[in-house]
Amino acid sequence: MKILLLGNGGREHALCDALARSAQKPDIFNFATAINPGIAPLVREIKIGDICNPVQVTTFAKIIQPDFAVIGPENPLATGVTDELKKIGIPCFAPSKAGAQLESSKSFTRNLLKKYYIDASPDFEVFETKESEERKKFFDSHKGQIVVKADGLIGGKGVLVAGDHFSEFEQAESFARQSIGKFGRVVLEEKLVGEEFSLISLVDGETVLDTPAIQDHKRAFENDTGPNTGGMGCVSDEHHSLPFLSEKEKQQAHQITVQVMKALEQELGEKYVGVMYGGFMVTRKGVKLIEYNARFGDPEALNILPILKTDFVDVCQKAIQGKLSEIGALEFEPQATVVKYLCPEGYPTNPVKEKPVTGPLRSENPNARIFFASVAEESGQLILKGSRAIGVVGLGTNLEEANRNCESEIQKFSGPLFYRKDIGTAPLIQQRIAHMVQIRSN
Numbered sequence: 001m002k003i004l005l006l007g008n009g010g011r012e013h014a015l016c017d018a019l020a021r022s023a024q025k026p027d028i029f030n031f032a033t034a035i036n037p038g039i040a041p042l043v044r045e046i047k048i049g050d051i052c053n054p055v056q057v058t059t060f061a062k063i064i065q066p067d068f069a070v071i072g073p074e075n076p077l078a079t080g081v082t083d084e085l086k087k088i089g090i091p092c093f094a095p096s097k098a099g100a101q102l103e104s105s106k107s108f109t110r111n112l113l114k115k116y117y118i119d120a121s122p123d124f125e126v127f128e129t130k131e132s133e134e135r136k137k138f139f140d141s142h143k144g145q146i147v148v149k150a151d152g153l154i155g156g157k158g159v160l161v162a163g164d165h166f167s168e169f170e171q172a173e174s175f176a177r178q179s180i181g182k183f184g185r186v187v188l189e190e191k192l193v194g195e196e197f198s199l200i201s202l203v204d205g206e207t208v209l210d211t212p213a214i215q216d217h218k219r220a221f222e223n224d225t226g227p228n229t230g231g232m233g234c235v236s237d238e239h240h241s242l243p244f245l246s247e248k249e250k251q252q253a254h255q256i257t258v259q260v261m262k263a264l265e266q267e268l269g270e271k272y273v274g275v276m277y278g279g280f281m282v283t284r285k286g287v288k289l290i291e292y293n294a295r296f297g298d299p300e301a302l303n304i305l306p307i308l309k310t311d312f313v314d315v316c317q318k319a320i321q322g323k324l325s326e327i328g329a330l331e332f333e334p335q336a337t338v339v340k341y342l343c344p345e346g347y348p349t350n351p352v353k354e355k356p357v358t359g360p361l362r363s364e365n366p367n368a369r370i371f372f373a374s375v376a377e378e379s380g381q382l383i384l385k386g387s388r389a390i391g392v393v394g395l396g397t398n399l400e401e402a403n404r405n406c407e408s409e410i411q412k413f414s415g416p417l418f419y420r421k422d423i424g425t426a427p428l429i430q431q432r433i434a435h436m437v438q439i440r441s442n
């Protein structure tokens with residue numbers, strides 16, 4: 001069994017680890033932008049290249065002839081790497097370029113929900129014209145409480161939220177025009193209020209298998225302050241849910257994903273295979289869809305994959321064959337998980353780079369895991385490369401224990417690093433619960 005894995009971040013280290021644990025003992029080949037020191041010992045070969053370039057990827061794939069490919073990040077999906085691999089007979093646990101519009105185009109997804117009567121969107125409008133009049137009307141009718149979304153992938157910087165990023169119409173309008181200039185369109189939405197959660201599902205076009213519900217923490221600094229990041233850390237409790245989320249709300253999110261998967265097939269004439277990562281918000285009016293991603297979350301993958309008991313290679317194969325229903329449901333260890341990313345000082349605006357950090361390559365604690373992201377191993381030393389560096393996972397019978405295990409593992413690292421100590425702590429979790437109580441009572 002040969003598997004081609006694309007990408008080399010923390011998420012891909014976790015994916016590689018889950019594939020390597022399989023009873024099928026696959027030979028894994030990694031096509032990557034750089035060598036990940038956690039992936040290196042798990043794979044047969046690493047080929048460095050441009051993961052978004054279909055010619056480079058297929059050239060390598062033709063040589064190794066993998067049984068299938070797993071694509072970690074979103075960018076190669078949007079450049080059609082899946083489609084080109086399929087053309088040379090290599091199936092992918094990943095959607096086609098058309099399917100990946102679910103993430104790469106906010107207007108595609110909002111219009112899809114509207115066309116197929118899936119009631120999960122906030123009030124929204126798509127604009128293509130440079131004239132600002134209609135956008136001003138939208139802004140005014142929502143008293144400025146809107147969100148502006150660029151209609152393409154710009155590395156987590158494509159969304160501006162009223163209150164966080166702008167207050168005046170002109171600020172929102174300037175970003176809207178940039179998006180129209182670059183992508184031909186912009187989406188304006190009503191700003192929702194509530195608590196966000198991620199529900200990542202593995203799908204084959206027919207069956208939707210959920211992984212645990214997770215909450216990410218996007219702001220760089222404690223108490224949810226500072227600039228937005230790719231995600232500083234994530235939590236999920238021992239019930240594979242979140243303390244503020246009801247089972248019914250989790251089911252509502254699941255049902256939205258089932259409907260969207262079916263709508264995608266009707267719209268595109270092909271089944272969507274791979275990951276449907278729903279970013280949802282529990283609001284006063286129930287569960288709403290914030291956005292979909294067409295791949296695993298990073299760091300969410302670090303919560304999910306270490307506790308996945310079902311053989312991940314089997315899951316990928318069954319998804320590719322359209323036989324996910326044979327799996328029934330994914331099995332997970334009954335454990336809470338707390339993940340925190342160690343980041344270089346100054347991240348995300350002005351991160352230190354090329355500085356050494358010290359710490360273990362693997363955890364000795366069975367209730368902790370270490371995943372490498374933006375770090376390289378040079379002359380036996382770990383060197384910071386400027387983005388989120390090391391993802392540390394704590395497992396436990398509850399969030400408190402998981403957080404303790406995460407913290408004690410973090411103490412083994414030193415260097416110019418910082419992380420959000422508040423993630424997974426009782427005060428922050430209580431704050432989320434209190435916020436939901438307040439929203440539900442309004």
Ligand code: AMP
Nearest residue numbers: 122147156157158159189190191192290
């Ligand atoms: P990104 O992951 O960069 O696309 O950022 C999306 C973030 O913007 C989400 O995690 C939310 O926090 C926020 N967001 C997006 N859409 C809305 C909305 N309609 N209402 C409130 N917040 C939103």
Ligand code: GLY
Nearest residue numbers: 230231297298299
């Ligand atoms: N953790 C957010 C993301 O992967 O998009």
